[in-house]
Amino acid sequence: MENAENLIALLVAAPLLGAAVLLCGGRRLDRAGHWLGTVLAAASFVIGAVLFFDMLGRGAEERTLRQHLFSWVPVESFQADVAFQLDQLSMTFVLLITGVGTLIHVYSIGYMAHDERRRRFFGYLNLFLAAMLLLVLADNYLLLYFGWEGVGLASFLLIGFWQHKPSAATAAKKAFLVNRVGDMGLSIAIMLMFTTFGTFAFGPVLAATGETSEGMLTAIGLMLLLAACGKSAQVPLQSWLGDAMEGPTPVSALIHAATMVTAGVYLITRSGAIFNAAPDAQLAVAVVGAVTLLFGAIVGCAKDDIKKALAGSTMSQIGYMILAAGLGPVGYAFAIMHLVTHGFFKAGLFLGAGSVMHGMNDEVDMRKYGGLRKYMPVTFVTFGLGYLAIIGFPGLSGFWSKDKIIEAAFAKGGTEGWILGGVALLGAGITAYYMTRVMLMTFFGEKRWQPAPDPDTAPSVEPGIEVHPGEMPHPHESPRSMTIPMILLAFGSVFAGALFSLNGAFVNWLRPVTDFEHGHPPVSAATVTVSTVVVLLIGVGIAYAQYGRRPVPVVAPRGSLLTRAARRDLLQDDFNHIVLVRGGEHLTRSLVYLDHTLVDGVVNGTAASVGGLSGRLRKLQNGFARSYAVSMLGGTAVLIAATLLMRGV
């Protein structure tokens, strides 16, 4: 197709238009707004698909499309353009974002049916799509930063969508702030690039990595890593993801599982050249990934809130991706591949969770579920497939991607390789454990349903879904608008992995962007695979022993120290609260006091002293003409003296 690049802008424009119309349109759009949003998202997906097939039609070399719209900030040597670059990596993301995005739009039509602010919800969703697409399509880091903060804004708006819930508002603020810390890293990285290379466009920067010192590259790399940590909820900036579950479930599915949180992986993969040239930074990436992988998994094990449990698992799965990205050319492709498959099955899982909550009066506590498989079969099946996919059940998509990552981790070689690989392997086990736990607590066992809470007393209840306090939930299958997306995603989570791995299709597809080299683990790949499956089965077994055999207590047992810590996100929040929040409050309070007393006091003090002095001088003005005369005479005398002295000198 001739000059297909002109279509790229449309990718972003369509959802952007939707956002503008829906947010500025006002109430008259309330009735049709969600359809408009969905259609535009779908349009964006269609354009993406067109471009994709067009791209397939080209040779591997000329597949990259560029579109230069206009010069954004031109100041002397500082030249930032609004220009797009669509290569295989971007294309992968475009399809994922628009595809999953569209599905979730459809899902939301049903899910948000009863919310009077549905129009605005779709506006925000479109805004998010636009920003996310901008992020992955940008051809320079500054424009990427634009999209980066844009998705942050969208996530802020969507997490805090039910603003009347203080918890939601706080969670939104927290998410944005933590992300801001990451953004700081990104902006510093851009500054470093500018001062080092004089530019921050992908092409020149990544091409010129050879011309500067490794130290500089390490610095840039670490800054990029900080940014990735913020956006992808990696340790130490992961604390916001759990709270982000305050947002409506479709949001959790789209933003906090499938797309936005994976932006960090995109960033690192995109900047692969930099990391390749800075091994230290690369190792740091891998370590962060490994740590988060375990962290998220442990947290996931302890949560009783289904969404929070899934959030923990998201964290840990992204940990896998980051770890893979930290392995260099060996892992980039697998990171992205896991990202895509994860996008499918995690989105599916979240939608399933949403469907369950929908049927259970928005109950999120898994201890109050149980035995739901009879009541919502479709949800059960799709959720189950997602479950199998995520634990990496052989044949399903999760297996293909995760297994490769574990291999690559071992292939790192040396002790590092063993440690990273071991962690990845262990993570797979824990994943199996907590996902099985979720599965069992939700769909199996006996009913542990509780009467619906009063929405006024329990602010966690999502509004718009009519809840009659005290009424027992009557689980029912969700409307078709919700089930269809779940089914489609389930298909994705079953077959995507196998599809991608057909004679390394995915790897070859990405190879031009992220040069690929085969990793050679110390032990044979087969061994790794087998051990993975074994670990997986162990995890499932333990979970079954704990939750399948015995009845699940409705009230959570006190649990071991680790469990209790894990319930509180391994005390991360407490740490933040004590160190940052408290300290900050004290600092600001004392500063306010100082500003008033010290800085202001000095000035007012001088004023007061001048006043006092003049008050004393004032006494000289006693109004007696004669004393004035005295001063006159004295003055004259002084003058004469002065003149005499002058003439004397």
Add this chain to the structure above:
Amino acid sequence: MSFPLLTATAALPAVGAILTAAVPATRRTAAKWLALAVSLGTLVLAALVAIRFEPGGDRYQLTESHAWIKDFGVRYELGVDGIGVALIALTALLIPFIILAGWHDADSLAVSDSGPAAGHAKRWRPTQGFFALILMVEAMVILSFEATDVFLFYILFEAMLIPMYFLIGGFGDRAHAGTDENAAAQRSYAAVKFLLYNLVGGLIMLAAVIGLYVVAGNFSLTEIAEARASGQLEMATNTERLLFLGFFFAFAVKAPLWPLHTWLPNAMGEATAPVAVLITAVVDKVGTFAMLRFCLQLFPEASKWATPAIIVLALISIVYGALLAVGQRDIKRLIAYASISHFGFIIMGIFAMTSQGQSGATLYMVNHGLSTAALMLVAGFLISRRGSRLIADYGGVQKVAPVLAGTFLVGGLATLSLPGLAPFVSEFLVLVGTFARYPVAGIIATFGIVLAALYTLVLYQRTMTGPVKPEVRAMPDLRVRELVVVGPLIALLLFLGVYPKPLTEIVEPAVRHTMSDVQQKDPKPEVEAAK
């Protein structure tokens, strides 16, 4: 001798001010419309200035020059460079919105009992006075952006204090904590503080101006600058430094730079929202503008000498202002401290001595004007509805007045310089420009970004979200007049955020000139330097 466009641009509001003041007491509405019309006319003239100005042309264009006080070589000399054009445009653009936003601010005075007895109610015309003063300020500010004669500039720099004093002290915020007397006392305190601070600065500057005359023999900025550049006019190092400090002090008070900032929160807190916007978005810009135009051009060596200290002060302003903003309980004071932080960015950009920094600073002046105007005016609408400035008195506004909350959020996002909104471009330019020369300063300054997000979002969360407070339950959403005020501002913020090129094109040549004045070049990227 072509049509004196610059004089006209400044003269129109001045004349308008007199006419507005002359409107009889009973015809309040007429006065308002007159003032609005005049401000719009000024906007048209300012647009003409921007059109007639060729970025590629001479440094100063549309110049006018007439002898004024022959004995001291004081001339009535006008001329604009890109920076001046940008700021004149900003001023002319903001004033109509300020007038619209303050449409009813002075009425309560006119009808309230606090006015004088019915005896001379005939001559009691607060509304007329309010708008006349605003127009007067506009005239002076515009002229000070045009003046290329140091003495002329000084006079305007001082003269604009008088109307500002009355605007702050005379037309305070009705929404206050405590009794009327209490509020009046605080108000007069704020007004006097504003006046004293700026007067002290002005006096020190006057000394420096006289000193400059003694050294240079005339007041013409262009001539002195040329003489300096061509080396005809030598200054002893210490003389130059002293003169520089004299000028800089005055501008730093106006800007305001830490630790000379404490007048701003009081003034902005006590004044009505439109006046607060006038202070921070328009009048204070004269200070930063003058740093660029006078300090750097007249005393390049001294500027370079003082740069490290100033950068440090600017850094303190950035972090300190942001931290104090976090600690505020009063919406308007919070915005004031945020402005202090932003002024820190502007000053840092000016003295980073890189083209990115200085263009960024100039853009920042414009963008900060727009963003603060948007945020402060919406805050003003909010406060006028509830009658309180305390953050704690609000909550859940988003539910009852979504449009108000939305605009407030956009203003806030602009304040925390979100990409896509104008301030981001300028802030990032300043950061990059500073980082190129002073990496540590650049990194510390980026912490300001996080803090900005903190105070903005905390403000938004506490006022707009959460359960609806009973007091705000009946709060009406934005009215048409208010939408007319906020809408265009937000549109501009978005446009300049995505397409700031028109602005940068105008500003860039002027910055290039300034850079050559201080004989500074952008540091080369490491890679090229290596080659």
Add this chain to the structure above:
Amino acid sequence: MNPVNYLYLAALLFTIGAAGVLIRRNAIVVFMCVELMLNACNLAFVAFSRMHGNLDGQIIAFFTMVVAAAEVVVGLAIIVSLFRSRHSASVDDASLMKL
């Protein structure tokens, strides 16, 4: 003897007059002391005119007298009206010139 002594005498008288102005409270007496000072000046003028050998000094003295006469007229009038208003000729009673 050297005619300069006239000047010394003038200086002495002037000083005495000044002291009088400072210590007396009766407006009239104060006024007299002022006259005394004027006369001292006149003496000096006359002496100077003799010194320089031209009459300008005397002219000035003459004018001084005229002006003194005018001043006395007005001053005394003021004193009288002051006395009428507050039944006292004390300069201290008119001490309203204070902040």
Add this chain to the structure above:
Amino acid sequence: MNTLAATATSTGEAVQFWILGTIAVIGALCTILMKKAVHSALCLAGTMIVLAVFYLANGAYFLGVVQIVVYTGAIMMLFLFVVMLVGVTAADSLKETIKGQRWLAAACGLGFGILLVAGISRASLDTFNGLGTANAGGNVEGLAALIFSKYVFAFEITGALLITAAVGAMVLTHRERTEPARTQRELAEQRVREGTHLPPLPAPGVYARHNAVDIPGLLPDGTPSELTVSKTLRARGQIRDVSSQALEAVKALEQRAEERLGHQGTGPQASRPQSREEENAQ
């Protein structure tokens, strides 16, 4: 007259200077030290006359005469008139009321004088080319020539000044009578209204050795009553108090009368006053 050309003056003038100079200084000192304004005025007049003589001695004949005629003759008399008008007030007391005023005055005065003297002595004033040439055509003519040629404008202006001063003096002293003069009747009514001194004030000099207006009368209990003396005298403090011996005499008188009457034995108490009346009458 040409003798005045000399740089060092004649001994005659020297003697005159030293004598009259002393007088002048004493006069000046008295002016400022005398308690009563009248005396100050007189002393000042004396000093002025001395100064007039000095003018003559310095060849300023016209000024000398003018000094005597205008100053001593007219202005000082004006002063005396005003003193008479104003009368004697408390202001005359030399007691200082403003704290430290006197010391300051002394200090400033001294310093000032010393400085003046120093200044004169430093100035090189030894060359005296006298008025011989200037007064050749006569002093008055010389002055006239100058006044009407060189200083004519100043002269005219001083004329204007004098007129203005005269008018000003009139304006200041003239007082428009706003309300009509109060009649006897009104005064009487006011007395009744106030209730004090319904009858006219007591006449002075009762029981006096000689009938003098400045002696207060005695009340029945023998204490003098200020009311009996006219207001002006009271204001000037010119009340001659009833000397003690006068009171003694009265007492002795009563004593004797007592004895006589007692000696006669009986006597109506009421008659005693009358009898005393008779006694005094004699």
